[in-house]
Amino acid sequence: AKALGRSRYHVFDPSMHQSVLRRLELENDLRRAIEREELQVFYQPIVDLSSGRIVAFEALVRWFHRKRGLVSPAEFIPVAEESGTIHAIDLWVLQSACRQLQQWQKVGAIDSKLSVGINLSAITFLRPHLTEEIRRIVTDLDFDPERLKLEITETAILENKDLAQAKIGELQQCGIKISLDDFGTGYSSLSYLHELPVNTLKIDQSFIRRMDGNPQNRDLIPAIITMAHTMEMEAIAEGIETQGQLNQLRKLACNCGQGYLFSAPLDAPSTQDLLASQPRW
Ligand code: C2E
Ligand code: CA
Ligand code: CA
Ligand code: CA
Numbered sequence: 606a607k608a609l610g611r612s613r614y615h616v617f618d619p620s621m622h623q624s625v626l627r628r629l630e631l632e633n634d635l636r637r638a639i640e641r642e643e644l645q646v647f648y649q650p651i652v653d654l655s656s657g658r659i660v661a662f663e664a665l666v667r668w669f670h671r672k673r674g675l676v677s678p679a680e681f682i683p684v685a686e687e688s689g690t691i692h693a694i695d696l697w698v699l700q701s702a703c704r705q706l707q708q709w710q711k712v713g714a715i716d717s718k719l720s721v722g723i724n725l726s727a728i729t730f731l732r733p734h735l736t737e738e739i740r741r742i743v744t745d746l747d748f749d750p751e752r753l754k755l756e757i758t759e760t761a762i763l764e765n766k767d768l769a770q771a772k773i774g775e776l777q778q779c780g781i782k783i784s785l786d787d788f789g790t791g792y793s794s795l796s797y798l799h800e801l802p803v804n805t806l807k808i809d810q811s812f813i814r815r816m817d818g819n820p821q822n823r824d825l826i827p828a829i830i831t832m833a834h835t836m837e838m839e840a841i842a843e844g845i846e847t848q849g850q851l852n853q854l855r856k857l858a859c860n861c862g863q864g865y866l867f868s869a870p871l872d873a874p875s876t877q878d879l880l881a882s883q884p885r886w
Contacts, residue, residue, distance in 0.1 A: 644694065648665070655855075663722040686726055692732060755782070785805065841861040
């Protein structure tokens, strides 16, 4: 038995074994996470760079696992995508965030124009009856669909360009807005952009991070912003962490910004406290 045990260790790297087990456990627990109320929506402010005021929030899901504590979305979203639970999670986040905005509006914490960005995985976005499902959620909550912005990535679009284009049109028919997330990280961004009627480009944080560095990277940002404006899109810079980055982005007439300089994503009560302090950057 001892010899067998040893030979087994030759085949299975114990650390790999651990991560496979962890993944299986997460996959199992994720199916129950919604009903066990382990998921929470956090909110990160999106700031209008000309007024310095909060004009929107991005909803970011958090999983507080009863044994493992906080599990990052970078780890569990891919698991949810592979195990077929992502659609339920994305729509749960959408519903929770709309309900939260309604409540904040009722107590006067926000006005009726403040919007919310919801991340949709490619799988969710390409689902056959997505528009109907979202329409039902917002109708039930009496939530204005004009305040809803769906954040999708190029991956979602590149899988099937015609379908994606039709889907975007369908959602926009209901008043819903579309943002292209992580813009600039894909392969063929520029070549297909003119065929896509998205409302907003979210410039990936990797570009913002490199702003202070060499001019070659720096020059890409004004090009992206100009292009967005030419196509009547709004530009949002993600991952702003320094005052220097903010100053430069303001000079470039970037419409909005998001990042730790303003605030990290916060739970609902802390977000309401932040709103009450009426911050201005
Ligand atoms: P993302 O959509 O690109 O979201 C932005 C990520 O950057 C968030 O990470 C946010 O916390 C982080 N971030 C914000 N400001 C800064 C900054 O100044 N510096 C740095 N270094 N990071 C910043 P988070 O919350 O861990 O989410 C990671 C990713 O998980 C998201 O990337 C998104 O792709 C995915 N995700 C989050 N919530 C959902 C969801 O409800 N549904 C789906 N399908 N995906 C989600
Ligand atoms: Ca996003
Ligand atoms: Ca992003
Ligand atoms: Ca991302």
